[in-house]
Ligand SMILES: NC(=O)C1=CN([C@@H]2O[C@H](COP(=O)(O)OP(=O)(O)OC[C@H]3O[C@@H](n4cnc5c(N)ncnc54)[C@H](O)[C@@H]3O)[C@@H](O)[C@H]2O)C=CC1
């Protein structure tokens with residue numbers, strides 16, 4: 001019986017990339033290729049070897065290698081792109097657009113050649129625009145180019161709801177859609193705890209606080225860290241998306257997808273609820289929105305469109 005070992009390449013071996021690689025191995029989702037620039041080859045090899053040596057203790061058999069050669073990424077099933085600069089306190093994600101667009105495009109040129117059948121997940125910021133840049137550079141069908149923001153933003157939102165009510169995070173459900181910026185749209189009406197709508201459990205002013213804190217959740221961590229941005233929850237989010245695809249789980253989670261008319265937007269990558277399975281994005285769900293929710297989404301879409309437009313300048 002031939003059992004396939006999946007190959008997952010993580011480009012960028014910094015905080016998010018290295019954490020993702022370890023979490024992927026811990027879950028034995030496949031063999032992991034951790035890839036960074038030639039100047040970082042030895043540290044990348046060192047991180048990979050260190051992770052590999054956790055295998056006997058944590059009982060995983062995934063192979064992890066560190067490299068700067070795209071030859072090692074040949075025929076990857078999934079490629080996760082975390083390459084790029086992270087923001088520092090006082091910066092917005094959008095400030096990274098020019099430098100990270102160059103990096104993401106050059107990474108995608110390589111990925112296109114060595115792993116033409118792969119499904120690519122982008123993390124680099126500003127991630128909505130970077131997913132657009134990746135889509136153009138890869139030339140892959142839209143179902144195979146996916147950005148990560150909604151899993152993370154929803155995780156933050158659910159964390160705050162669970163803390164507010166002192167209940168298990170396992171029972172909290174919610175959705176954050178829109179762009180990965182301060183205009184993102186946590187959908188209170190679609191949020192529940194143990195099936196009970198949160199607006200019957202939490203006072204309006206407290207819900208507003210939770211929504212506000214979610215919107216600046218990345219900035220809260222940036223300010224605390226002082227010299228970089230979040231990586232544990234972002235890595236966990238990438239791993240959840242990878243697992244949904246490799247196990248063909250048909251999970252419904254918010255991801256950044258190319259919209260071609262959905263929600264009234266065209267030619268725009270934006271966070272929306274989607275079905276993730278073996279073919280990547282298998283379906284986009286169009287939720288019914290109130291006028292207020294749609295206005296909030298329009299505002300978020302507008303700011304993503306503004307940053308994405310910088311790419312063609
Ligand atoms: N979408 C999201 O929800 C999130 C996005 N991010 C973004 O992810 C990116 C990475 O963040 P961190 O890992 O914390 O940064 P980091 O600075 O720790 O790591 C970035 C790595 O990318 C590498 N790199 C740069 N150019 C490269 C190239 N051409 N090819 C391969 N590797 C290259 C660097 O050498 C470095 O090791 C940032 O842009 C950050 O803003 C971070 C967290 C969440």
Ligand SMILES: O=C([O-])CC(=O)C(=O)O
Nearest residue numbers: 087093125218219229230
């Ligand atoms: O805030 C940042 O720059 C990193 C990120 O996207 C997040 O943690 O949400």
